[in-house]
Amino acid sequence: MAQFWKPGTEKPRLLEDEEGGVLFLSAAASTSSGYGYASIEKQRQRLPVHKYRTAILYLVETHATTIIVGETGSGKTTQIPQYLKEAGWAEGGRVIACTQPRRLAVQAVASRVAEEMGVKLGEEVGYTIRFEDLTNPAVTMIKFLTDGVLLREMMDDPLLTKYSVIMVDEAHERSISTDVLLGLLKKIQKRRPELRLIISSATIEAKSMSAFFQTSKRRQSLETREPGLSMEPAILSVEGRGYNVQIYYVEEAVSDYVRAVVSTVLSIHDEEPPGDILVFLTGQDDIDAAVQLISEEARASGKNSSGAKDIALLCSLQQIAWTCPKTVRSSTSLCTNIYIAWLIVLPLYSGLSRSEQDLVFSPTPRGKRKVVISTNIAETSLTLEISDIENLVVAPISKASARQRAGRAGRVRPGKCYRLYTEEYFAKEMSDEGIPEMQRSNLVSCVIQLKALGIDNILGFDWPASPAPEAMIRALEVLYSLGVLDDDAKLTSPVGFQVAEIPLDPMIAKMILSSNQLGCLDEIITIAAILSIQSIWVSARGAQKELDEAKLRFAAAEGDHVTFLNVYKGFLQSGKSSQWCHRNFVNYQAMKKVIDIREQLRRVALRLGLVIKSCEGDMQANVVSCFVDFLDQRNDPQVHFNLLLQNMLLSSVVRKAVTAGFFANASRLEAYSHNGMYKTVRGSQEAYIHPSSVLFRFRPIFAISVVLGRN
DNA sequence: ACTCTTCCA
Numbered sequence: 001m002a003q004f005w006k007p008g009t010e011k012p013r014l015l016e017d018e019e020g021g022v023l024f025l026s027a028a029a030s031t032s033s034g035y036g037y038a039s040i041e042k043q044r045q046r047l048p049v050h051k052y053r054t055a056i057l058y059l060v061e062t063h064a065t066t067i068i069v070g071e072t073g074s075g076k077t078t079q080i081p082q083y084l085k086e087a088g089w090a091e092g093g094r095v096i097a098c099t100q101p102r103r104l105a106v107q108a109v110a111s112r113v114a115e116e117m118g119v120k121l122g123e124e125v126g127y128t129i130r131f132e133d134l135t136n137p138a139v140t141m142i143k144f145l146t147d148g149v150l151l152r153e154m155m156d157d158p159l160l161t162k163y164s165v166i167m168v169d170e171a172h173e174r175s176i177s178t179d180v181l182l183g184l185l186k187k188i189q190k191r192r193p194e195l196r197l198i199i200s201s202a203t204i205e206a207k208s209m210s211a212f213f214q215t216s217k218r219r220q221s222l223e224t225r226e227p228g229l230s231m232e233p234a235i236l237s238v239e240g241r242g243y244n245v246q247i248y249y250v251e252e253a254v255s256d257y258v259r260a261v262v263s264t265v266l267s268i269h270d271e272e273p274p275g276d277i278l279v280f281l282t283g284q285d286d287i288d289a290a291v292q293l294i295s296e297e298a299r300a301s302g303k304n305s306s307g308a309k310d311i312a313l314l315c316s317l318q319q320i321a322w323t324c325p326k327t328v329r330s331s332t333s334l335c336t337n338i339y340i341a342w343l344i345v346l347p348l349y350s351g352l353s354r355s356e357q358d359l360v361f362s363p364t365p366r367g368k369r370k371v372v373i374s375t376n377i378a379e380t381s382l383t384l385e386i387s388d389i390e391n392l393v394v395a396p397i398s399k400a401s402a403r404q405r406a407g408r409a410g411r412v413r414p415g416k417c418y419r420l421y422t423e424e425y426f427a428k429e430m431s432d433e434g435i436p437e438m439q440r441s442n443l444v445s446c447v448i449q450l451k452a453l454g455i456d457n458i459l460g461f462d463w464p465a466s467p468a469p470e471a472m473i474r475a476l477e478v479l480y481s482l483g484v485l486d487d488d489a490k491l492t493s494p495v496g497f498q499v500a501e502i503p504l505d506p507m508i509a510k511m512i513l514s515s516n517q518l519g520c521l522d523e524i525i526t527i528a529a530i531l532s533i534q535s536i537w538v539s540a541r542g543a544q545k546e547l548d549e550a551k552l553r554f555a556a557a558e559g560d561h562v563t564f565l566n567v568y569k570g571f572l573q574s575g576k577s578s579q580w581c582h583r584n585f586v587n588y589q590a591m592k593k594v595i596d597i598r599e600q601l602r603r604v605a606l607r608l609g610l611v612i613k614s615c616e617g618d619m620q621a622n623v624v625s626c627f628v629d630f631l632d633q634r635n636d637p638q639v640h641f642n643l644l645l646q647n648m649l650l651s652s653v654v655r656k657a658v659t660a661g662f663f664a665n666a667s668r669l670e671a672y673s674h675n676g677m678y679k680t681v682r683g684s685q686e687a688y689i690h691p692s693s694v695l696f697r698f699r700p701i702f703a704i705s706v707v708l709g710r711n
Numbered sequence: 712a713c714t715c716t717t718c719c720a
Contacts, residue, residue: 101718101719102717102718102719103718103719129719129720130719130720146718146719146720147719148718148719148720149719149720151719151720152720175718175719176718176719177718177719177720282715282716282717283715283716283717284715284716285714285715285716349717350717350718350719375716375717375718437718445719445720449720502720503719503720504720534715534716534717535715544713544714675712676712677712688712690714690715691712691713691714691715692713692714692715696713696714697713
């Protein structure tokens, strides 16, 4: 029975899938009716991946490893797990797994697939991410999870026996956990030939991926136990949705890219036909600023058409000239909108709560335009491992990721991509591909995970991308000095195994274990929870002075860690009030996360048999006033030192526990240094106290820091 | 040498 959209009712709409699949929603958003289901079926069949259904199932049947080269928009992520299930790979209690590098993608894809299958999320289709397990072991057949979660699962079940097929999605992103996972899966495959792997990857990476899963001929004959099963990886290419994306470059480099983003968004909004806008920026601060600026400008120009703001806006819009190299710029059929209420500006970054992130995926109301300002993939951060301190430098993205981003504009129809750099910059300055994370970052966590899985010969491990030997040795040194590894580079018992069990950076894990012995675990898990989120303070654009003053209310002479404790205590005493947070420049969302993570850590601690004990009695309540006195006399070094010593006694166990984890970062103020330069005790590496620290103006003689400045 | 960065367990 056919149904048609009636004019005057809300139009049915197409939703863009995270991976390019398209979901059909009826106006009533009901998918239980036969009509809704049939439409979903039809939509599924229209995806490019659909005509490869038989081929994919055949390859998976006959090859241990299948590499799917899928352009964005092919629908592989949502469809392949369903094909596998339909073909019987989830029968007999087996589970089909599909990993993603990001939590948000896991949630989005899982709910999409559940919807397509017409089942309740958490039953036949479920997902697992940290803090959230929406699966039912008795009935879940398709399980989406982050690759980090799958790595954790290997600690309990090293051969991942419950899975029949594991699809590693977005493998071309080459995140550390994806790379480690691939290395381990290759090992598992030798023991479990019946396990099928599907690696989904972008074009450029497919060859090296295939080479990695190639087994040598000699071994192959020994290991193939299943007749008709090839250990040679198969490669299948699925084209994406072929919509054109027009690319524009700025004619001249922009100086202030946040401002350039604002102008560009507003001019797109003014000149282009309906369609949503996706913006990539580096980080939370820039995103918040851009969201605010766009909203302000839009409001100002809508409400007050003759105001000075309007003129300012027009000026800024005119500053950007675009060039479009290969296509002719279409200038006709532009409709002119009035901005104001028709623009919905939404930020997107991990620090947001789930409900805030969900807004991004909710359908755009008719007649409105959604602008999503998002992090990551935006301008990838580069981690340089210099001695024991992790340094992050913002580096330009690669051409590959620039192309991938442009592809996002062409999912459901032709799109446009405005690049805020010149064409020349793209051609000459940007590298073709990013460097795998494995080759540029801190390997401490990664090494300990492998050790915990019983991989003793870390240096001989078969990596998809070999890490730098120096970085590896550095990681082993740190773990050895933490007492996690013994002379033979084996995990120590119990400390090593316990540290591996705690889902945190090993230095933080060690801090937690030490606090157990010192009797201040209660305080330390609070500190650990706060250290694992971005920042507990609100972003301070334009209100730096107020923020600094607010910080002083909590600042402890002992430094940031004890300051965190004061904030946490105040938050609890306020009854977890959002108003309290607002008054004190504390980020309410961040504090809610802290409560969550802290609870998780408390459970981990109890499981490890630790005792949650507080050292409340040891601490004095008046650290705040103490700090203020100290500031007033900050020109007298002797007073500094005396006070520091005195304050050390106030919460010596907390400080001891922190030190037990972070001693490798201990630094000493350089004598005669007038700019506050420190050098690490171990490596004599230059360091500075970060200006956001309460100790920034303090300049204590010794500092134990989690993040030191870069040189 | 008065400022910030993403993701994941």
